[in-house]
Amino acid sequence: MKTTILIVDDIHEIMLKKFDQAGIHYDYQPDISREEAEKIISNYSGMVIRSKFQVDKAFFDLAPNLRFIARAGAGMDNIDDAIAAQRAVQLIPANEGNRDAVGEHMIGMLLSLMNNLNPSDQQIRSGQWLREANRGYELKGRTVGLIGYGHNGMAMAKKLSGFDVTVLAYDKYRIGYTDQYATEADMKKIYKEADVISFHIPLTDETKGMIDVDYLAKFEKPIFFLLGARGGIVQVPAVLSGLDSGSILGAAFDVLPVEKFPKLAEQNWYADLIRRDNVILSPHVAGWTFESYYKLSEIAADKIIAFVAS
Ligand SMILES: O=C(O)CC[C@@H](O)C(=O)O
Numbered sequence: 329m330k331t332t333i334l335i336v337d338d339i340h341e342i343m344l345k346k347f348d349q350a351g352i353h354y355d356y357q358p359d360i361s362r363e364e365a366e367k368i369i370s371n372y373s374g375m376v377i378r379s380k381f382q383v384d385k386a387f388f389d390l391a392p393n394l395r396f397i398a399r400a401g402a403g404m405d406n407i408d409d410a411i412a413a414q415r416a417v418q419l420i421p422a423n424e425g426n427r428d429a430v431g432e433h434m435i436g437m438l439l440s441l442m443n444n445l446n447p448s449d450q451q452i453r454s455g456q457w458l459r460e461a462n463r464g465y466e467l468k469g470r471t472v473g474l475i476g477y478g479h480n481g482m483a484m485a486k487k488l489s490g491f492d493v494t495v496l497a498y499d500k501y502r503i504g505y506t507d508q509y510a511t512e513a514d515m516k517k518i519y520k521e522a523d524v525i526s527f528h529i530p531l532t533d534e535t536k537g538m539i540d541v542d543y544l545a546k547f548e549k550p551i552f553f554l555l556g557a558r559g560g561i562v563q564v565p566a567v568l569s570g571l572d573s574g575s576i577l578g579a580a581f582d583v584l585p586v587e588k589f590p591k592l593a594e595q596n597w598y599a600d601l602i603r604r605d606n607v608i609l610s611p612h613v614a615g616w617t618f619e620s621y622y623k624l625s626e627i628a629a630d631k632i633i634a635f636v637a638s
Pocket residue numbers: 378379400401402403404426615
């Protein structure tokens with residue numbers, strides 16, 4: 329079957345240009361609904377997605393000719409990878425495309441938390457000039473624990489290298505590496521030494537809800553907590569308890585277990601989360617820059633072209 333790709337989400341035109349140059353056929357249908365995609369997917373050998381819909385067993389059953397699914401993004405949690413493996417459908421992520429964006433965003437959130445930028449900005453807008461209440465903390469000399477050391481974790485470590493911090497990285501799947509930006513560590517060392525923790529791991533059956541009260545209780549020092557991976561890995565009430573007890577000094581969430589309104593506002597932890605000055609939130613945009621929009625599409629296109637040629 330000739331390679332024909334269905335692109336079901338909004339991508340940068342660089343991808344289409346690259347496919348044109350490589351002579352690859354595609355249908356660019358960024359507004360297609362899942363129902364419409366289900367009707368036509370059997371005609372395609374490849375698919376490009378972002379976060380639009382879950383590619384589950386029901387969808388795979390309608391796609392007997394599919395050889396690959398590429399994601400113009402990093403996380404592949406909206407694809408059933410077990411079914412993909414069973415059906416020999418290659419999954420192609422493009423995580424190199426937004427790692428810089430995520431690293432910069434998470435460091436921005438951290439610096440903002442450590443220097444009270446959000447509350448002080450709001451205070452000035454409401455006529456309050458409070459200096460002592462806004463005394464900040466410095467990052468220099470602290471230890472940052474990275475949990476997950478793939479593309480995103482490594483980009484974060486590299487960006488932290490100018491801050492005079494110690495970076496400890498734990499990755500269950502990368503034992504025995506060394507690089508100039510982070511020191512490999514087990515979780516025991518991170519629990520003991522980290523002042524800041526940042527998660528760079530995917531959402532899987534194993535990681536779902538893993539950041540709970542017991543997990544957070546293992547950290548021996550008060551920590552700043554950063555989450556820019558997937559909201560599904562955290563139990564938000566556990567972080568709120570840590571903020572109450574002082575074992576968490578501040579928390580930054582670019583992702584939440586439930587995203588978008590109105591569902592987010594219906595969560596029983598939402599009101600408690602948003603009332604706090606030492607919490608900073610962004611709407612799943614850490615990897616969402618003008619530059620990453622281009623790079624994600626460019627990298628996904630290059631990987632698809634290489635896969636098709638192989
Ligand atoms: O495309 C998106 O909406 C998600 C972006 C990001 O979380 C990713 O997995 O690359």
